[in-house]
Amino acid sequence: MRSSINGPRVAVTAAGMLALAGFAGGTGYDFEPDTEGAETARAAVGAAPAAPSARDDESSRATAGERAGLQAEARRLEARLRARVPRGGYIVVDRAENRLYLRRGDEVRVDALVSTGSGAVLREADGARRTWVFDTPAGRRSVLGKRSDPVWVKPDWAFLEEGRPIPSDWTERREAGVLGEFALDLGDGYLIHGTLYERLLGRSVTHGCIRVGRDDLRVLHRESRIGTPVFIF
Amino acid sequence: MDGPRSFRRRRAAALTTVTVAATALVLALSGSRGETRPFTDPATDPSPEIDTLRLLVESLEIESALAESGEFYLVLDPDAFSLSLFLDGAPLRSYEIGDLQTGAPRRLFIRGERVDPRERSWTGAKLRPERRVERVEIVSDAVEPPDPSGTVGWIPPTPLELNPTPERFVVTYDGGVSLEVVAGEPRDSTAAPTRRVRGLATLDRLRLLWPGWEARVRIRVILPREDAGALYRSLPAGSHLLVRP
Numbered sequence: 001m002r003s004s005i006n007g008p009r010v011a012v013t014a015a016g017m018l019a020l021a022g023f024a025g026g027t028g029y030d031f032e033p034d035t036e037g038a039e040t041a042r043a044a045v046g047a048a049p050a051a052p053s054a055r056d057d058e059s060s061r062a063t064a065g066e067r068a069g070l071q072a073e074a075r076r077l078e079a080r081l082r083a084r085v086p087r088g089g090y091i092v093v094d095r096a097e098n099r100l101y102l103r104r105g106d107e108v109r110v111d112a113l114v115s116t117g118s119g120a121v122l123r124e125a126d127g128a129r130r131t132w133v134f135d136t137p138a139g140r141r142s143v144l145g146k147r148s149d150p151v152w153v154k155p156d157w158a159f160l161e162e163g164r165p166i167p168s169d170w171t172e173r174r175e176a177g178v179l180g181e182f183a184l185d186l187g188d189g190y191l192i193h194g195t196l197y198e199r200l201l202g203r204s205v206t207h208g209c210i211r212v213g214r215d216d217l218r219v220l221h222r223e224s225r226i227g228t229p230v231f232i233f
Numbered sequence: 234m235d236g237p238r239s240f241r242r243r244r245a246a247a248l249t250t251v252t253v254a255a256t257a258l259v260l261a262l263s264g265s266r267g268e269t270r271p272f273t274d275p276a277t278d279p280s281p282e283i284d285t286l287r288l289l290v291e292s293l294e295i296e297s298a299l300a301e302s303g304e305f306y307l308v309l310d311p312d313a314f315s316l317s318l319f320l321d322g323a324p325l326r327s328y329e330i331g332d333l334q335t336g337a338p339r340r341l342f343i344r345g346e347r348v349d350p351r352e353r354s355w356t357g358a359k360l361r362p363e364r365r366v367e368r369v370e371i372v373s374d375a376v377e378p379p380d381p382s383g384t385v386g387w388i389p390p391t392p393l394e395l396n397p398t399p400e401r402f403v404v405t406y407d408g409g410v411s412l413e414v415v416a417g418e419p420r421d422s423t424a425a426p427t428r429r430v431r432g433l434a435t436l437d438r439l440r441l442l443w444p445g446w447e448a449r450v451r452i453r454v455i456l457p458r459e460d461a462g463a464l465y466r467s468l469p470a471g472s473h474l475l476v477r478p
Binding site for chain 1: 303321369
């Protein structure tokens with residue numbers, strides 16, 4: 001005899017429908033505008049500590065003292081953070097957008113379309129079987145040197161990449177005119193320099209250096225100093 | 234053949250199951266209208282101003298530590314409606330926030346416990362959907378000498394061509410905070426979702442059904458399309474997030 005009551009099946013079906021309804025509805029999160037806490041924390045730093053009145057007890061004096069201590073600590077930390085921002089201007093390179101900014105405080109002095117590393121990998125088939133990855137490295141660097149009319153001393157990979165033998169005479173490595181009017185040396189062989197291929201600005205085509213158009217390069221060279229920080233992200 | 238005892242057992246089981254399901258339904262429906270727990274509860278706190286100052290000092294200490302870490306970090310300032318990328322304390326890029334919301338996860342209809350995203354910094358940024366990365370591999374003995382005419386044979390795509398701006402993407406951080414970025418003006422946020430957005434939302438819901446999933450709070454920001462795209466293409470992997478009080 002089969003039971004006419006199929007409770008478990010009904011319940012499971014109901015639970016399943018409930019789950020589906022929950023699954024299908026909404027994004028999985030309940031959202032609400034977040035203005036909570038806004039202004040109160042920063043405003044509290046500037047607020048003058050309440051002067052304890054004659055009626056204040058020990059506890060309220062302690063609270064006023066703690067408030068003053070916290071306000072002083074907050075100001076000290078804020079000053080420490082402000083001091084970390086480079087004062088004399090700095091260069092920012094956004095590799096993904098292929099853009100370079102020369103910033104001085106909140107002001108952007110140069111907003112340039114550039115070319116950064118292609119990300120290509122070159123493998124040496126013979127010999128030492130070396131590998132090069134043509135990325136522009138992220139992180140903080142600084143301008144170590146400034147050159148006018150720079151001459152490119154071609155490294156080994158430049159010959160391998162062109163299918164040419166590596167020369168034993170170093171003079172064969174020198175190539176003038178390909179780096180533009182100026183170069184800013186960032187160390188480890190990385191430069192900010194000009195280019196013959198301005199039509200490729202905005203694309204990731206370099207071997208790790210940062211190529212800049214002629215007009216922007218002139219401003220960069222003029223406004224940067226030895227030691228100017230360069231942030232690459 | 235079933236006897237009366239068996240019939241009674243099945244009926245009892247059925248009633249139990251139906252009761253459990255009904256209770257779950259009641260709980261679920263009541264949970265959907267539950268109030269979100271505020272980050273701080275002034276009613277039970279005798280000195281909210283002191284607590285606010287403590288929170289600020291703690292946040293500034295965290296920000297100072299991040300500034301000295303040599304690693305990239307995003308700072309979300311709900312007061313200023315700004316989102317900025319920093320390294321060594323220097324602002325690198327700011328993204329203008331059009332709208333900002335915080336959300337708590339919901340399993341079925343029940344809202345989960347919300348964490349205060351300001352209580353610490355969040356690490357290990359991961360993007361969903363992931364960015365496309367193209368790496369061409371060249372082997373030196375297979376290289377043809379360059380064309381003497383100077384013609385460039387292959388021009389790589391621009392960043393925008395390689396990674397078009399998604400309508401919506403999520404940055405997840407270790408420990409339970411995720412940042413959802415919606416591209417467009419605030420008024421566009423209710424526009425019909427694209428297939429990719431629907432897919433992402435479905436993935437979210439699937440993850441929320443998974444017991445170990447720790448996305449305990451989601452911060453949704455609406456950025457201008459250009460800013461959203463720039464953030465998507467540029468956010469350093471593994472970077473940190475700090476939400477200022």
